[in-house]
Amino acid sequence: MNIAIITGASSGMGMEFARRISETVTLDEMWLIARREDKLKELGAQLKIPCRVLPLDLSDSRCLESLKALLKGEKPVVKALVNASGYGKFGSFEDIPIEEQLNMIDLNCKALTKITYDVLPYTENGSQIYQLGSLSAFQPVPYIGVYGAGKAYVLSFSRALNRELKGRGIKVMAVCPGWVRTEFFDRAVRDDTITYYNRFYTPEQVVNRALRDMKKGKDVSICGLAIRMQVRATKLLPHKLVMSIWCKQQKKG
Numbered sequence: 001m002n003i004a005i006i007t008g009a010s011s012g013m014g015m016e017f018a019r020r021i022s023e024t025v026t027l028d029e030m031w032l033i034a035r036r037e038d039k040l041k042e043l044g045a046q047l048k049i050p051c052r053v054l055p056l057d058l059s060d061s062r063c064l065e066s067l068k069a070l071l072k073g074e075k076p077v078v079k080a081l082v083n084a085s086g087y088g089k090f091g092s093f094e095d096i097p098i099e100e101q102l103n104m105i106d107l108n109c110k111a112l113t114k115i116t117y118d119v120l121p122y123t124e125n126g127s128q129i130y131q132l133g134s135l136s137a138f139q140p141v142p143y144i145g146v147y148g149a150g151k152a153y154v155l156s157f158s159r160a161l162n163r164e165l166k167g168r169g170i171k172v173m174a175v176c177p178g179w180v181r182t183e184f185f186d187r188a189v190r191d192d193t194i195t196y197y198n199r200f201y202t203p204e205q206v207v208n209r210a211l212r213d214m215k216k217g218k219d220v221s222i223c224g225l226a227i228r229m230q231v232r233a234t235k236l237l238p239h240k241l242v243m244s245i246w247c248k249q250q251k252k253g
Contacts, residue, residue, distance in 0.1 A: 001028045001029060001074065001076045001077065002026065002027050002028050002029075002076070002077050002079050003027060003028060003029045003030060003031055003076040003077070003078055003079065004018075004021050004022075004025060004027055004030045004031070004078070004079055004080040004081070004082070005030075005031045005033065005078060005080070005081045005082070005115075005119065006018045006021070006030065006031070006032055006033065006082045006084065007033040007034070007058060007082065007083050007084055007085040007111075007115065008033070008034055008082075008083075008084035008085035008086065008132070009032040009033055009034050009040060009043060009084070010032075010034035010035070010036040010039035010040055010043070011034075011039065011182060011183045012084070012180070012182030012183055012184060012203055013084045013132055013175075013177075013180065013182060013203050013206065013207065014034065014082060014084035014085065014132075015043055015203070016203035016204055016206075016207045017082040017084060017130065017207055017210075018030060018032060018043060018047065018082075019043075019046075019047065020207050020208070020211060021080050021082070022047045022048060022049050023048075024211065025079050025080050025128075026079075027049050027079060027080075028049075028050070029049065029050045029051065029052055029076075030044075030047065030049055030050070030051045030052070031051075031052045031054055032044055032051050032052065032053055032054065033054045033055075033056050033058070033067070033085070034055065034056075034085065035055060035056070035057050036055070037053060037055035040053040040054075040055060041053055054067070054070075058085050058107055058111040058115070059103050059106040059107040059111060064111060064114050064115065064118075067115065067118065068114075068118045071118060071119065071122055075122065076122055077122060077123075077124055077127075078119050078122045078123050078127060079126070079127055079128070080127065080128045080129075080130070081115070081116070081119050081123075081127075081128070081129045081130070082129075082130045082132075083111075083112045083115060083116065083129075083130070083131050083132060084130075084132045085107055085111060085112070085132075086104075086107055086108040086112075086132060086150075087104060087107065087108070087184065087187050088104065088144060088147035088184065088187075089101070089104065089144075089146075089147065089187070090143060090144055090189055090193045090194040091143060091193050092143055092193070093145050093146070096146075101146045104146055104147060104150065105146065105150055108147070108150040108151070108154070109150045109153050109154065112131060112154060113157065116129065116131070116161070120165075120170075123168075123170050124168075124169075124170075125168060125169030125170070126169055126170075127169075127170045127171075128170075128171050128173075128214055129158075129161075129170065129171065129172040129173070130173055130175055130210060130214070131154050131157075131158040131172065131173070131174050131175065132154070132174075132175050133151045133154045133155045133158070133174040133175060133176040133220075134147075134148070134151040134154075134176055134177065135176055135177060135178040135179075135222070135227055135230065135231065136148035136151050136152075137151035137152045137154060137155035137174070137176050138152075138155070138176070138231050138234045138235070139234045139239055139242050139243070139246075140239055140242075140243055141243075141246060142243055142246065142247055142252065143193050143194060143250065143252070144194070151176070154174055155174045155176060155220070158172050158173065158174035158219065158220075159172075159174060159219045159220065162219040163219075171214060171217065171219075172219065173210065173213065173214055173218060173219055173220065173221055174219065174220050174221070175206065175210045175221045176220060176221065176222050176231075177201055177206040177222070177223050177224075177227070178198075178199065178200075178201060178223070178224065178226075178227040178230070179197050179198070179199065179200045179201065180200065180201050180202065180203060180206055181200050181201070181202055181203075182203060193250070194250055195250060195251065198226075198249075199224070199226060199227075201223050201224055201227075205223055205224075206221075206223045209221055209222075209223040209224075210223075
């Protein structure tokens with residue numbers, strides 16, 4: 001049985017990846033994972049392939065183990081994995097409850113790593129793994145510090161794993177967009193800490209770019225010329241200066 005596994009499939013990037021992969025990859029079934037079962041069922045009803053709805057909280061280790069057990073029982077061939085679950089919080093480090101920040105790490109980093117590890121035995125030559133990163137992966141980002149650091153981990157881990165799996169013909173790519181219009185902001189925004197957004201992209205634009213970049217064999221996908229230029233600048237300029245520019249944009253001195 002050939003399948004795709006999409007986490008964070010109830011909205012935004014995960015939902016768009018589910019739609020596009022269902023159209024571009026030959027599958028027998030798609031596994032849709034998120035906490036909101038009703039949203040997953042709505043999406044599953046829209047897709048033209050059979051979908052298995054898995055309402056799981058991936059920050060809970062018991063849910064991660066249940067996914068591992070399902071893989072062991074079904075023994076599918078995973079043609080595509082999209083790790084799109086995750087969230088951020090805007091604010092100073094000391095103002096965000098530590099429990100919230102540790103939960104962010106559990107979901108954005110720990111769950112992504114474990115799911116990737118558990119899925120790999122079921123992949124084969126030609127399988128594709130998309131890991132949702134962020135523009136914040138390329139620089140330290142005050143007031144989004146834990147989120148940005150987690151995405152830096154995703155970027156580094158994904159690129160290294162892509163190299164390790166080259167001999168098996170399995171491709172791993174970090175998808176690192178700038179601001180994207182999704183429900184991310186419903187959870188991220190607590191106050192007026194972050195007020196400056198230079199430009200927005202849509203999930204459709206980001207996913208379309210990611211699919212093209214995967215075909216080209218890239219290990220990082222960055223949507224938009226302006227964002228790619230910004231990434232290049234962060235590689236050339238001292239990070240102290242980059243952080244100062246960011247803080248000035250957000251009126252933090």
